[in-house]
Amino acid sequence: EAQVTQNPRYLITVTGKKLTVTCSQNMNHEYMSWYRQDPGLGLRQIYYSMNVEVTDKGDVPEGYKVSRKEKRNFPLILESPSPNQTSLYFCASSFLGQGADGYTFGSGTRLTVV
Amino acid sequence: AQKITQTQPGMFVQEKEAVTLDCTYDTSDPSYGLFWYKQPSSGEMIFLIYQGSYDQQNATEGRYSLNFQKARKSANLVISASQLGDSAMYFCAMREGPNTDKLIFGTGTRLQVFP
Numbered sequence: 254e255a256q257v258t259q260n261p262r263y264l265i266t267v268t269g270k271k272l273t274v275t276c277s278q279n280m281n282h283e284y285m286s287w288y289r290q291d292p293g294l295g296l297r298q299i300y301y302s303m304n305v306e307v308t309d310k311g312d313v314p315e316g317y318k319v320s321r322k323e324k325r326n327f328p329l330i331l332e333s334p335s336p337n338q339t340s341l342y343f344c345a346s347s348f349l350g351q352g353a354d355g356y357t358f359g360s361g362t363r364l365t366v367v
Numbered sequence: 368a369q370k371i372t373q374t375q376p377g378m379f380v381q382e383k384e385a386v387t388l389d390c391t392y393d394t395s396d397p398s399y400g401l402f403w404y405k406q407p408s409s410g411e412m413i414f415l416i417y418q419g420s421y422d423q424q425n426a427t428e429g430r431y432s433l434n435f436q437k438a439r440k441s442a443n444l445v446i447s448a449s450q451l452g453d454s455a456m457y458f459c460a461m462r463e464g465p466n467t468d469k470l471i472f473g474t475g476t477r478l479q480v481f482p
Contacts, residue, residue, distance in 0.1 A: 288470075295371075295475055298469050298470070301469060345470075360411045
């Protein structure tokens with residue numbers, strides 16, 4: 254089954270404790286990105302990658318890191334999480350510029366930083 | 368700058384009735400795509416329907432149709448014969464240009480369907 258797999262689904266952590274949210278896709282998509290969703294703001298892009306070893310900032314990159322060492326994986330790293338990073342996070346992947354075909358979201362990761 | 372506006376924070380509709388969720392967009396690029404997603408309380412993003420800027424006909428997918436008015440820059444979602452399971456948050460999103468897959472999202476409309 255074609256899918257984007259995010260882990261974990263739920264995470265509660267403490268301020269300053271480094272964490273990684275994993276994202277993996279099995280569709281050989283070139284493009285992968287991370288979004289965060291906050292009430293009243295919709296989803297906003299954090300980082301994106303157009304292929305292996307090619308990453309760039311989205312609209313809200315502060316406090317996050319990413320890497321793309323393999324085509325299928327695109328982890329999101331919070332080196333020192335803070336309470337304002339409490340949010341619902343989505344990973345997404347697609348073939349670049351192919352309409353709606355194959356644009357796939359993961360199931361989301363609900364992160365709480367206390 | 369590209370922008371998506373959803374002016375209805377919440378909507379109510381009775382079961383079996385039709386409902387229209389509004390979405391306007393702003394872009395200067397002639398090539399763009401418009402998406403609608405449904406987000407139930409479980410949180411996942413469910414793709415509903417897509418309209419490309421060069422598509423001649425309005426998109427339809429089952430009970431969902433997109434009322435695309437290019438000159439007015441609107442892309443309203445019409446849900447016919449509402450069902451209780453349609454109660455969810457609905458997001459309109461736009462991808463601008465052929466060289467990015469970044470989606471710009473609106474703030475969403477919460478739809479509640481009552482019996």
